[in-house]
Amino acid sequence: GAGVSQSPRYKVAKRGQDVALRCDPISGHVSLFWYQQALGQGPEFLTYFQNEAQLDKSGLPSDRFFAERPEGSVSTLKIQRTQQEDSAVYLCASSLGTSGSMKDTQYFGPGTRLTVL
Amino acid sequence: GNSVTQMEGPVTLSEEAFLTINCTYTATGYPSLFWYVQYPGEGLQLLLKATKADDKGSNKGFEATYRKETTSFHLEKGSVQVSDSAVYFCALSDRDNNNDMRFGAGTRLTVKP
Numbered sequence: 001g002a003g004v005s006q007s008p009r010y011k012v013a014k015r016g017q018d019v020a021l022r023c024d025p026i027s028g029h030v031s032l033f034w035y036q037q038a039l040g041q042g043p044e045f046l047t048y049f050q051n052e053a054q055l056d057k058s059g060l061p062s063d064r065f066f067a068e069r070p071e072g073s074v075s076t077l078k079i080q081r082t083q084q085e086d087s088a089v090y091l092c093a094s095s096l097g098t099s100g101s102m103k104d105t106q107y108f109g110p111g112t113r114l115t116v117l
Numbered sequence: 118g119n120s121v122t123q124m125e126g127p128v129t130l131s132e133e134a135f136l137t138i139n140c141t142y143t144a145t146g147y148p149s150l151f152w153y154v155q156y157p158g159e160g161l162q163l164l165l166k167a168t169k170a171d172d173k174g175s176n177k178g179f180e181a182t183y184r185k186e187t188t189s190f191h192l193e194k195g196s197v198q199v200s201d202s203a204v205y206f207c208a209l210s211d212r213d214n215n216n217d218m219r220f221g222a223g224t225r226l227t228v229k230p
Contacts, residue, residue, distance in 0.1 A: 003160075042208070042220030042221050042222050042223050043220050091160070105166065107163070108153075108160045109160055110160040111160055
């Protein structure tokens with residue numbers, strides 16, 4: 001079956017450009033997460049959606065970062081006025097439920113590697 | 118706050134050697150614990166999990182036991198293969214905080230023939 005997909009897989013942006021990263025979760029998965037993974041580090045939480053509601057955005061590093069999931073399925077992470085420190089792999093994950101083991105088990109996409117020059 | 122500390126890499130082993138990757142955690146609640154694996158060029162995959170103290174997660178010959186008394190979740194495999202070469206991440210999810218998943222920094226394992 002189809003897993004979590006992300007596009008583009010690679011993105012190169014000039015400093016100051018806006019970028020949009022897309023995540024297609026597993027069909028039927030209620031919960032969706034975005035993470036940022038710097039080189040040589042583990043993923044760091046950015047934001048969480050339950051259906052279309054963004055329940056937690058405490059991990060977003062600045063107001064240049066914005067995420068949406070308007071219809072409760074596909075999600076977009078937008079970064080405005082990109083900076084070099086935004087260079088990282090952005091991971092999307094989804095899980096079936098909203099509590100207990102169904103929420104615990106997150107399925108990850110391959111990530112989008114963003115390089116800001 | 119919650120955090121995970123795992124053994125720094127890289128780790129290089131010969132085929133059929135015994136593997137241990139240490140992981141300890143700090144949590145205020147009762148977390149679920151996970152090991153994820155990232156093969157070259159691929160995304161994170163769940164390797165195994167344990168949801169309560171003394172549970173043992175196992176998959177593909179890997180095992181880890183949730184030890185509340187030592188706040189540990191060490192990953193072990195009795196005989197590694199070249200195909201096990203990957204980066205391994207320990208993680209915890211706090212059930213009392215429905216979106217708080219914390220990862221360790223990852224340990225790169227290389228298995229040589």
